[in-house]
Amino acid sequence: MIDLINLFVLGMYDYLLLQDNNPKFQKRKYKRLKKAQREFGQGGSSDDDFDGSSGAGRSAEDKIKDDLFDDVDVDLPDDDVGDEEELAVDEDVVGSEDEMADFIVDEDGNGHRRKGDHKKKKYRQGSDISALRDASEIFGDVDELLLIRKKGLASSERVERRLEDEFEPTVLSDKYMTGKDDEIRQLDMPERMQISEESTGSPPIDELSIEEESNWIYAQFTSLLKDPDGLHIFGGQGFSVKKDDIAKFLELHHVQKLEIPFIAMYRKEQCRSLLDSSDISELYIEKKPETKWHKVFWMIQDLDRKWLLLRKRKMALHGYYTKRFEEESRRVYDETRLNLNQYLFESVIKSLKVAETEREVDDVDSKFNLHFPAGEVGIDEGQYKRPKRKSQYSICSKAGLWEVANKFGYSAEQLGLALSLEKLVDELEDAKETPEEKALNFVCAMFENPQAVLRGARHMAAVEISCEPSVKKYVRGIYMENAVVSTSPTADGNGVIDSFHQFSGVKWLREKPLSKFEGSQWLLIQKAEEEKLLQVTFKLPENFMNRLISDCNEHYLSVGVSKYAQLWNEQRKLILEDALHTFILPSMEKEARSLLTIRAKSRLLSEYGQALWNKVSAGPYQKKEMDISSDEESAPRVMACCWGPGTPPNTFVMLDSSGEVLDVLYAGSLTLRSQNVSDQQRKKNDQDRVLKFMVDHQPHVLALGAVNLSCTRLKDDIYEVIFQVVEEKPRDVGHGMDDLTIVYVDESLPRLYENSRISGEQLPQQSGIVKRAVALGRYLQNPLAMAATLCGPGREILSWKLHPLENFLQVDEKYE
Structure with missing residues (x-):
């Protein structure tokens, strides 16, 4: 103990001697001593070894500063320009408190104190001043850091x-x-249902609405079963559905919020008639499990979506019609016109309620827009307005010719009810004046004579007949069942379309009925017509045309024999001819084109979906019974190989049972056929490397990308290596290695994966051919999972060529 005290005293004397010889000397103040003093509350001491500050009352901010920085003080200059020699001190002596430390003598010999901020900042002892300055510029002030921290x-x-x-x-x-x-x-609901309800709205869950929808879907199924394309979708004759099963499916789907896979797996006994024949047999016979499509369930879901959209549109139109009728009623002061508008509005609402298809709703909408066109109601006088297009009907209506049109006899609605046999109408009374005499009262500046008045009134009557929903429904039924299509080549088409051309099968068609079009034949006709290679004509056969005209004449003309009745009948015949040939039949041709396009696309989508299903529903590659390893891996270890032309070379990739990359090997000289000594040596080296690769990893199967004829030679070279392994190193061969199988795999999907965004995320450091080989092996392990990888936001799966006519389909149509 005495020796320690003496040593301490000698140390003190040494410090005093150093201080006398060097005025700038200052004892180092060790942080660990000061920190210990503060922690144990030893403040208030006046000893020279410490600062003399009390540690008991220090704030949290000071403690954080102590943690980040040492306690040695040094002045940081304000600007970057200056002599660092003035700031540089001895490595062991920093921060002297000498009062002359800040005194600088300039070139003229005048002394002055250094300007700058005298605020002391604490830095770690021994740090470089320039580094500290850079750190201060980058990270900012400590006070700001503490403020953000708070x-x-x-x-x-x-x-x-x-x-x-x-x-x-x-x-x-x-x-x-x-x-x-x-x-x-x-929200406790599947995400797909939530996304679907954003466009369709929440489905009704009451029993009455479900029953109404099930009746509508059952009617659609009945019409599909009568169509040849529908029979193809359902798998031929003998298929039938029950309306009660449809209602039960809607209850499970809408009320219980169950999705189709769950219903098909765990609720199949509640709707057996909607299952495929293979699903029904599984209820009684145990079969090998396989992936199923459940076409009928998906078709019902599609029809359910159409029904919800139709219901939503009808509700929206009902609200708009009511609002528009009220606005029009406030503008009209004629009592006769008000009564006519009231009658028309009630007729439109009645037709809207019974409309069951989008086309029928379109018919109702066209009738309403004809009688209640969008006007200028609610627009201020000073506001800018778009120029309004005026039709001939609106011009005649504003001239008051609607009164003459009503004198022709039956209204358009009465004609439609008579044609559809929904209601018997009373016979027409013979007029007491000629049409010219009646029109004479409406002569004006725009219609200068009775003939012009009658021409305008006939136009109004013809337009009203062509816009009547019941009339169009009657004509549509006859036209769609009996219309025929004929094609003939144009001058350009005659020279372009030969026997090997894509359009050779549709070059000459003569009066082919609409109902006989099968598959995607109409899409080819449509494309050839767009390219001006074919001329397409629609025609209603003469006997059906005569029947249609006679039915209209029977229910629209008067049976009177008087002179006045005959004159009015002449006007009515002109009205019917104008309505049929000018308005209704051209609109039926447009509808027929649209219907054929919808049918052809539906059939094409079915074929496209079937091709995709065949690709992804194939089961994973199954290992042989004798090739079961001790760890009982579920999937096989795959060695994938992609042929390379040289740059890149032939590439081998080893995947484990979970599809992860284990190793990569490049063998560009494996397929050399040259007899050159150097080439033969390079080939022998590659064979040895491939042999070692196989022995090290012991694959269960080898997947070879089938891209061209060179792959067959590559297969022979790989088999040569396998035989060499079995012969030279039989002890290194694992279970089944002596019977290793090489499987050809299509490279179309792996090439999509090679260029996709997801491959860059999963294999960022690998080359393109390695990514392709990885996808090749993974596709063999699990085709469905590999296809699902490309169904992300990039939609790379849509570039997979599955059908020769898939270019007729839109991107969204294929994705759905």
């Missing part, structure tokens, strides 16, 4: 706002959780 919640909100400001909404939706995602997660 504002934890505010700081996080600021970062959130910055993300929204700096990134596009698409990037945020792909990489981050949005408010919409939180809503989807909180």
Whole structure:
């Protein structure tokens, strides 16, 4: 103990001697001593070894500063320009408190104190001043850092706002959780249903609405079963559905919010007539499990969506019609016109309620827009307005010719009811004046003579007949069942279309009925017509045309024999001829074209879906019974090989049972056929490397990309290596290695994966041919999972060529 005290005293004397010889000397103040003093409350001491400050009352801010920085003080100059020699001190002596330390003598010999901020900043002892200055410029002041640290919640909100400001909404939706995602997660409903209901609205769940919808869907199924394309979809004759099963499916889907795979797996006994024949047999016979499509379920879901959209549109139109009728009623002061508008409005609402298809709703909408055109109601006088297009009907109506049109006899609605046999109408009374005499009262500046008045009135009557929903429904039924299509080549088509051309099968068609078009034949005709290679004509056969005209004459003309009756009948015949040939039949031709397009696309989509289903429903490659390893891996270890032309070379990739990459090998000289000594040596080297690759990894199967004829030679070379392995190293061969199978795999999907965005995310450091080989092996392990990989936001799966006519389909149609 005495020796320690003496040593301490000698140390003190040494310090005093050094201080006398060097005025700038200052004892080092060790941080660990000061920190210990503060922690144990040894403040208030006046000893020279310590600063003399009390540690008991130090704030949290000071403690944080002590943690970040040492306690040695040095002055930091304000500007970057200056002599660092003035700031440089001895490595062991920093921060002298000499009062002359800040005194500088300039070139003229005048002394002055250094200007600058005398605020002391604490830096780690021994640090370079320039480095400290750079750190201060980069990270800022310590006080600011502490201020941000105190504002934890505010700081996080600021970062959130910055993300929204700096990134596009698409990037945020792909990489981050949005408010919409939180809503989807909180709602106890499958996400697909929530997305679907955004466009269709919430489906009704009461029994009356479900029964109404099931009746509509059952009627659609009945019409599909009568169509040849429908029989193809359902798998031929003998298929039938029950209306009660449709209602039960809607209850499971809408009320219980169950999806189709769950219903088909766990609720199949509640709707057996909607199952495929193979599904029904499974209820009684145990079969090998296989992937199923459940076509009928998906068709019902599609019809359900159409019904909900139709219902939503009808409700929206009903509200618009009511509002528009009230606005029109406030503008009209003629009692006769008000009564006529009231009658027309009630007729439109009645037709809207009974409309069952989109086309029937379109017919109702065209009738309403004819009698209640969109006017200028609610627009201020000073507001800019778009020029209004006026039709001939509106011009005649404003001239008052609607009164003459009503004198021709039956209204358009009465004619439609008579044609559809829904209601018997009373016979017409013979007029007491000629049409010219009646028209004479409406002569004006725009219609200068009775003939012009009658011409305008006939036009109004013909347009009203052509817009009447019941008349169009009657004509549509006759036209769609009996109309025929003929094609003939144009002058350009005659020279272009030969026996090997794509359009050779549709070059000459003569009066082919609409109902006989099967498959996607109409799409070829449509494309040839767009390219002006074919001329297409629609025609209603003469006997059916005569029948249609006679039916219209029977229910529209008067049976009177007087002179006045005959004169009015002449006007009525002109009206019917104008209505049929000028308005109704051309519109029926447009509808027939649209109907043929819908049917052809539906058949094409079915074939496209079947091709996709055949690709992805194939089961994973099954290992042989003798090739079961000890770890009982579910999937085989695959060695995938892609042929390369040289740059890139032939590539081998080894995948484990989960599809992860184990190893990669390039063998560009494996398929050389040259007799050159150097080439033969390179080939032998590659064979040895492939042999070692196989022995090391022991694959269960080898997947070879089938891309061209060179792959057959590559297969022979690989078999040569396999035989060499079995002969030379039989002990290194695992179970089944002596009977290793080489399987050809289509490279179309792996090539899509090679160029996709997801491959760059999963295999960022690999080359393109390696990505392709990985996809080749994974497709053999699990085709469905590999196809699902390309169904992400990039939709690379849509580039997979599955049908020769798939270019007729839109991207959204294929994706759905």
